[in-house]
Amino acid sequence: MEKIDTSFFSKEREADLFVVGESVQRADARGHVTGQTQFYEDVTFPNTLHLKMVRSPHHHALIKNIDVEPAMKVPGVVRVLTHKDVPNNWYTILKLIGVGPDDEPVLPEDRVLFKGEQVCAVLAETEQAALEGARRVVVDYEELPPVFDVEEAMTSKPFKQAGTNYFVYEGHNCRRIRFGDVDKGFAEADHIIEHRYESSPIEHAPTETTGCTAKPEGSGRVTVYSNTQALYFTLDNMALILGVPFNKLRLVGGTVGGGFGGKVDVIVEPIAALGAMLTNRPVKYAYSRAEEMQVSSPRAAERLYIKDGVMKDGRIVARKITLYVDAGAYCRHSTYGTTKAAAHMPGPYSIPNVHVDAYCVYTNRTPSSAMRGFGVTIGDFALESQMDQVARHLGMDPMELRLINAYRDGDTKAHRKTVDGAALVEVIQAAARQTGKELAPRFAAMSSYQREA
């Protein structure tokens, strides 16, 4: 168990508490380890239909025709849903908080924008029949050249039904942070240190794949048993897509076998509920492991260019960051994550001149979305690799370089928020202490409360 080091911030942390701060046993531990916890899949109904998707084999193609008749001939197939069945087919998940435009179809109309995109939904008595039905649907495609590289996408022909290959932030092609004057900072700096960092998409890898069962009720409502991370978010988006009053829907969930951000999209619920409404039967739509890995949104790949102007004494006086978030084919939560990434820059350091251009770029790959540390994790990999490269360039101790630049209470961040509750200095001091590293007196005496004269 972790020790709590009470020597830091001892006055502030004083409190007379009796149960907060105690390691009471997790409320769900016994149920989990004895297999008694109820997950959405443990709620079953007779007469349930299974939903399997026909998926695009192409990264980018026009849909010329969809022939569902061969699927309907498969014994057990009950219905095939296409975009024509979806009341409000176009949506974007963040429209509830005012983000637009609607850039994603529930089921595509004239084109597919990534390999694995859902094209039409086959409902059948058994999973086997649904899979067989999905295999029999004939879709005529006209393949188009895909774009996979974020920087290439910025300048290549727009591939979406409408709009550019990047999200537009209030008239700008990127989310901007402008603080001080980086050019002046670079001109004054003793050293310029510039590097490129990149990541690849990452899967959430939950134990339980994304899924739901939608059940029509005698009252005319639909109850959806789901493992979403956000019940109301799902409910509200579903109501908009299905064009039904919000109180026609009920979401039940709350116990999830691993989320990590992978279950905040709203993909399985609307189409399952639509199936339930059109057939008046319960419909289950659950991702296979392969779908979870290749079709469900991963963590976005990012590319960052970091240029630092650094003084001989270790002070970073200017930092310019160009950041690309690979949103894949649709917006989902990426516009939000890109803003979060921009706000995080230039890391927990007080740098007087900061310039950030953060682009949310569309490519012909699986749309990325939220994942643990959304907008920050990959930025931290880049920032902290960069700090190490700066320290080595100057021949400085990596902890001391960080302490020299660490933000303190009262500093102004690049996004113009005043710092309070800072503790970067102290976690570095604590880590030094734990590893038996002796910090020079100047660094051992530092505090987040104020900057030393």
Add this chain to the structure above:
Amino acid sequence: MAWLSGRGVAAVNYPTGMNLGGDPSQALIHATTTGGFVITLSSVDLGQGIKTVGAQIAAETLGVPYENVVIDTADTDTGPHCMGTFASRGTHRIGNAIMMAAREAREVMMSVAATELEVDAGDLVTDGKGKIHVNGAPDKGISVVDVALAAHFKHGKTISGRGMFMKPKSEVVPETGEMDPDSCQAHACTVAEVEVDDETGEVRVKKLTNAYEIGRAMNPALAHQQIVGGAWMGISHALYETTEPYYPDRGHGPTDFSQYLMPGPGDLAEMESVIIERPASNGPYGAKGIGEMTANSPIPAIANAIFDACGVRVQSLPITPEKILRGLDSLREQSNPTH
């Protein structure tokens, strides 16, 4: 050929919550006839333990035993609104909502107790063990059970409370990026020790030493599970995982766990962590979010340790044996160009 040792450092901060669209969560609390308390939410427990921490916060604020609190979640027919479980927001947002609801319920509970005891409510305290008594006079008291019974059957009162937390939407200034996107910042520093096999490019993470500043450790065992689980994910992100191994090329995507590699229990590093508490002024009992951050500092710390060990700076994730071997080859090429 040899195993080369190296050490790397990384330090990070992490925002609690993200309110670019407003970031609300609500909670309802009511007492049962016999002094149990039910918290009704629509929040989701992903395994991080919001049910447990939420009940702790309610018990602390109400001044009743933890065992008396039940959390009912998540059903949109009964639970009030919650934005969702993400952005390291649960303990902070939902915790604040629960605290507010518990305060309101506590006020009713104390006023009923005061009527029963014929004293002023302001003179009463809770002992956290199921009893309410006059401050300084433990004998002059009444059990929470009796207070609840009296409320229900004698006074016709509901011991209940409504709570909500909302940070209003922050509009971003398009030209400068001025914004107020979060409620507080948690902090972490990781020192990674690794070994790199210069023949195969394999990396072993030997030890992670961490310091985390998280406002307040509401439940140290749950903080521990976040720290260990997050570090495991960090090791995995640094060295193993991707759905597109040759990004931006789309080929060779894994479709199951035999192709999508992650470290097993034997690949977990030795961990030594310490927690620091600098309570957040706006957090419930000072809590900040710890959830997401724990995966972040290990990744660059491992990357920096790999450089320290073998001189190869890999600037793209994941840091696979292939990338390390290519880096070692090019170092050898530079030092011995005629070879």
